[in-house]
Amino acid sequence: MLDVFSHRIIVCSLCRDTVTGRRSGGDLCADLRSRLAETLASSFAVETIDCMAGCARPLTVAFNAEGKASYLFGSIDSGTDAGALVEFARLYASLADGWCNSGQRPARLAGKILARIPAAGKAREQVR
Template sequence: MDHHITICTSCRHLGTACRPGYELIARLRAAITTAGDAVTDSFEVSGVACMAGCDRPCTVAYHGTRKATYLFGDIDPDTDIEDLLAFARLYADLEDGWCSSLDRPGKLRDTTLARVPAAMLAIETGKVRAS
């Protein structure tokens, strides 16, 4: 897989025991399978215990090799699957992962928590530096 979508499984709706991350994982995997296009072959969906977005459940990250990583919050498994799928298609086609907020579909324009540049390694006179 060239790309990953990681979903927080610890996020809870305020004042409840509801952890919507597991439901979101199942729904997004099903939507990707049903899509039957490049998304199916290119993306892996998995969960992680915490992404430090507790105030904005569900938290979802898109990351790929040599690409910027995106972190989105306030994602609802009932209403945001199509936006997540549309962003997967867009992200797969972006060479470096960078796009304007105007290019992000629907709700993802307003729920971006972070865009993190791809990690780059540089070798400088025998030293390896991460940037």
């Protein structure tokens, strides 16, 4: 049976902690799966990938879904940021187009956003 999830959280498996040098992506995935199990497990696939080119700001974590803006976060601490990532997952799942501003995201993730990428075909008009 094929599992179909509407949202994905992708964690870099090769990022090394800048202090310990330890690769903690796998541990973060396990923690996120556990935390999402109670409320969002059927909506989110949590998976690893070997690299997201965020090497200057390890650990990198991405959120994406069909028809929604995607987000890439960096400088994630697997020990202290998991709760904020789950909080963002709840917000992200609730947004029809995935678009949110910095004031809506968890404070713990402030300064950790590397990119917000509009969904394909959904670029917004530039506000001048």
